Amino acid sequence: MSEAKNKLEQAAADLQVPKAVVSRLSLYLRELQHLVRDGHETTSSTQLGGLLGFTDAQVRKDLAYFGQFGYPGIGYRCSELIDAIKRILGTNQAWPLAIVGLGNLGRALMGYRGFRHGGFQIAAAFDVDPAKIGKTVEGIQIFDLADVDRIAKERGIRLAIIAVPAPEAQKVADALVGAGIEGVLNFAPVTLNLPKQVQTIGVDLAIELEQLAFAVANQLPQT
Amino acid sequence: MSEAKNKLEQAAADLQVPKAVVSRLSLYLRELQHLVRDGHETTSSTQLGGLLGFTDAQVRKDLAYFGQFGYPGIGYRCSELIDAIKRILGTNQAWPLAIVGLGNLGRALMGYRGFRHGGFQIAAAFDVDPAKIGKTVEGIQIFDLADVDRIAKERGIRLAIIAVPAPEAQKVADALVGAGIEGVLNFAPVTLNLPKQVQTIGVDLAIELEQLAFAVANQLPQT
DNA sequence: TAGATTGTTAATCGATTAACAATC
DNA sequence: TAGATTGTTAATCGATTAACAATC
Numbered sequence: 001m002s003e004a005k006n007k008l009e010q011a012a013a014d015l016q017v018p019k020a021v022v023s024r025l026s027l028y029l030r031e032l033q034h035l036v037r038d039g040h041e042t043t044s045s046t047q048l049g050g051l052l053g054f055t056d057a058q059v060r061k062d063l064a065y066f067g068q069f070g071y072p073g074i075g076y077r078c079s080e081l082i083d084a085i086k087r088i089l090g091t092n093q094a095w096p097l098a099i100v101g102l103g104n105l106g107r108a109l110m111g112y113r114g115f116r117h118g119g120f121q122i123a124a125a126f127d128v129d130p131a132k133i134g135k136t137v138e139g140i141q142i143f144d145l146a147d148v149d150r151i152a153k154e155r156g157i158r159l160a161i162i163a164v165p166a167p168e169a170q171k172v173a174d175a176l177v178g179a180g181i182e183g184v185l186n187f188a189p190v191t192l193n194l195p196k197q198v199q200t201i202g203v204d205l206a207i208e209l210e211q212l213a214f215a216v217a218n219q220l221p222q223t
Numbered sequence: 224m225s226e227a228k229n230k231l232e233q234a235a236a237d238l239q240v241p242k243a244v245v246s247r248l249s250l251y252l253r254e255l256q257h258l259v260r261d262g263h264e265t266t267s268s269t270q271l272g273g274l275l276g277f278t279d280a281q282v283r284k285d286l287a288y289f290g291q292f293g294y295p296g297i298g299y300r301c302s303e304l305i306d307a308i309k310r311i312l313g314t315n316q317a318w319p320l321a322i323v324g325l326g327n328l329g330r331a332l333m334g335y336r337g338f339r340h341g342g343f344q345i346a347a348a349f350d351v352d353p354a355k356i357g358k359t360v361e362g363i364q365i366f367d368l369a370d371v372d373r374i375a376k377e378r379g380i381r382l383a384i385i386a387v388p389a390p391e392a393q394k395v396a397d398a399l400v401g402a403g404i405e406g407v408l409n410f411a412p413v414t415l416n417l418p419k420q421v422q423t424i425g426v427d428l429a430i431e432l433e434q435l436a437f438a439v440a441n442q443l444p445q446t
Numbered sequence: 447t448a449g450a451t452t453g454t455t456a457a458t459c460g461a462t463t464a465a466c467a468a469t470c
Numbered sequence: 471t472a473g474a475t476t477g478t479t480a481a482t483c484g485a486t487t488a489a490c491a492a493t494c
Contacts, residue, residue, distance in 0.1 A: 018461065022437050026430040030412060044475065052414060056475090057463050064477060072476035073470035089433045090440035097432075108331035114389075114412050114429045118436075159435055166337075183439040185431055189253060189337050191275060199438040201431050206337045207249040208408055208424050209320075210312045212382055213341075214245050215422040216406040217313035241485065267451065279451090280487050287453060295452035296494035 021062045022089075027052050028059070029085045033117075036078045044075035086118070096123030098157045098181070100172050101164035102132050102142055105187060109163060110138040123155045124148075128168075145172065149179040159183045166190045244285045245312075250275050251282065252308045256340075259301045267298035309341070319346030321380045321404070323395050324387035325355050325365055328410060332386060333361040346378045347371075351391075368395065372402040382406045389413045 031051045035043055045059035063069050069084050070076045086092040097115070099106055099122055110122055126145040127133060133144045143151055151157070160181045164172050169188030176184060183199040186192055189207070192200055214220075254274045258266055268282035286292055292307050293299045309315040320338070322329055322345055333345055349368040350356060356367045366374055374380070383404045387395050392411035399407060406422040409415055412430070415423055437443075 019443075020461080023430070023434055025437075026427075026433045027414070029433075030427070030430070031414065034413070046475085055463065057465095058461095060475090060477065061462075068477070070476050071470065072468065073474050075475065088437070090436045091433055095432070095436055104331040104334040108327040109428070111327040112428060114427070115432065117429055118433055120429065120432050120436075158439060159432070183435040185435055190257075191250070191254065196444070197442070199435055199443065201435050201438075203426065203428075203431055204249075204253070204337070205332070205335060205426075206340055206343065207246070207253070208426055209318070209338065209343050209382070210249045210252075210314055210341055211246055212406040212408055212422055212424050213313045213318055213343075214248075214311070215424075216381060219420070220422065221419070243485080269451085278487065280489095281485095283451095283453065284486075291453070293452050294494065295492065296450050298451065 017065050021065055024052075024054065024058075024062050025085055025089060028062075029082060029089070032078050032082045032085070036082065040078055042075045042077050043081075045070070048076070089118075091118035091120075094119045094121065095159055096121055096155055096157045098122075098124050098126060098148065098152060098160040098176070100126045100145060100148075100160060100162050100176070101168075102127045102129075102137060103163065103165075106161075106163035107137055109161060110140060120159075123157055124151050126151075145175055148175055152176075152179040152181060157181070159185070162186045162188055162192075164188060240288050244288055247275075247277065247281070247285050248308055248312060251285075252305060252312070255301050255305045255308070259305065263301055265298045265300050266304075268293075271299075312341075314341035314343075317342045317344065318382055319344055319378055319380045321345075321347050321349060321371065321375060321383040321399070323349045323368060323371075323383060323385050323399070324391075325350045325352075325360060326386065326388075329384075329386035330360055332384060333363060343382075346380055347374050349374075368398055371398055375399075375402040375404060380404070382408070385409045385411055385415075387411060 028048060031048060032043070045056040049056045049059045066088050067084070069081050083092070097120055099109060102125060110125060115121065122140055125137060125140050125142045126148055127142055128145050132142050135142050158181065160176045160183070162169055162172055162184060166188045169186060169190050170192060173184060173186070173192045173194055177194055177198055181198070184192065184194070184201070186200060186202045189204045191202070194200055251271060254271060255266070268279040272279045272282040289311050290307070292304050306315070320343055322332060325348060329348070333348060338344065345363055348360060348363050348365045349371055350365055351368050355365050358365050381404065383399045383406070385392055385395055385407060389411045392409060392413050393415060396407060396409070396415045396417055400417055400421055404421070407415065407417070407424070409423060409425045412427045414425070417423055
């Protein structure tokens with residue numbers, strides 16, 4: 001375990017870990033949670049890969065970046081591997097979130113229950129619309145974006161979700177960076193220009209549909 | 224142009240096109256639309272790549288999978304390249320969509336304006352909750368999922384969005400496949416098991432946050 | 447013409463898969 | 471023990487980058 005921890009830290013430090021590996025880790029975690037729910041004590045790289053369409057070798061290789069989690073001849077104990085992956089991803093800790101933009105999408109995200117798995121919880125909501133500021137959505141008070149600096153600090157918020165219209169996204173992002181936010185999940189369909197130490201992930205619903213349309217129109221073999 | 228078309232069809236048929244290339248194509252399209260809006264007539268692989276953090280070589284290589292779209296010494300004419308990419312992605316046509324699940328997220332997606340770019344339009348909404356069936360959201364009537372077969376055929380719907388709770392997603396997907404749907408954008412946090420000729424893209428908001436948390440916790444160099 | 451920029455080939459780099467000794 | 475399965479090394483495969491002749 002201290003072995004694994006060392007290797008984890010080393011891997012992160014050296015940054016030998018491909019991004020694709022990390023995204024598969026999240027998928028493994030999701031499947032493992034389903035396996036546990038269905039009463040499985042253990043699983044194997046073949047089973048876990050099979051559920052996701054990956055090879056057994058890939059599952060083992062991915063995990064090997066972070067340490068040794070399995071038992072030769074046996075496989076992996078699901079709950080152990082779940083804990084290990086959570087430690088790797090950092091989702092064994094709590095991650096209070098800020099959300100900016102309380103339009104349709106923003107309000108839907110506030111009610112989204114899937115976040116709670118993994119320590120994510122919306123700790124504050126922000127908007128610039130005076131008609132919304134001060135109101136409460138899903139039990140969370142909406143603040144003026146101008147107060148993000150103070151509130152993010154008070155509440156230990158490091159991650160933020162941007163759900164504002166495209167033309168406003170960049171200046172919202174700038175405000176968040178000013179408030180010390182370290183990671184942004186951006187739902188606005190624009191490329192944000194941020195200091196390189198701030199992490200960004202963009203989710204563009206139109207782009208997902210374009211990918212789907214291309215796959216359908218060209219009858220791509222399934223990934 | 225018939226040159227380009229031939230190469231396009233050939234590329235799709237031979238399937239030499241990596242999936243990562245297609246997803247960058249969508250990003251190029253988005254940036255090109257911004258360039259046009261900002262009054263640019265032409266652009267270059269260096270400029271387009273720079274906006275997205277890609278090398279100029281990558282932009283040219285990606286486009287080369289589908290034909291020749293540029294002018295040596297000049298670059299690319301933005302509006303021409305926009306049209307070409309839309310043809311490649313298939314978003315020059317209309318894509319009527321079905322959406323299943325009118326919870327918070329489903330309703331938010333119905334109001335999402337970003338879809339309209341690229342021929343996407345919600346043509347029918349479905350739920351299984353009798354309290355919702357027959358109501359109207361954003362001007363679209365909600366049908367019983369049991370009627371999806373007939374309505375999808377009537378309206379030429381080939382793509383569907385799943386926005387139901389995780390435990391229902393698989394049986395909803397099965398119903399959609401039965402109705403002849405060819406592509407599914409799945410917002411439920413489960414891996415769907417579908418016939419291989421049906422395309423699926425999954426968007427899991429918790430997973431996106433996990434990726435962000437990992438990146439922040441490990442101070443990853445920006446992608 | 448000189449400067450800019452493409453499309454494409456070759457070189458490099460990285461990621462996936464196969465194979466297998468070690469282990470339970 | 472025999473069968474199963476890991477972790478890891480080597481081989482394969484694929485994707486990105488660099489370089490450059492061709493073109494405007």
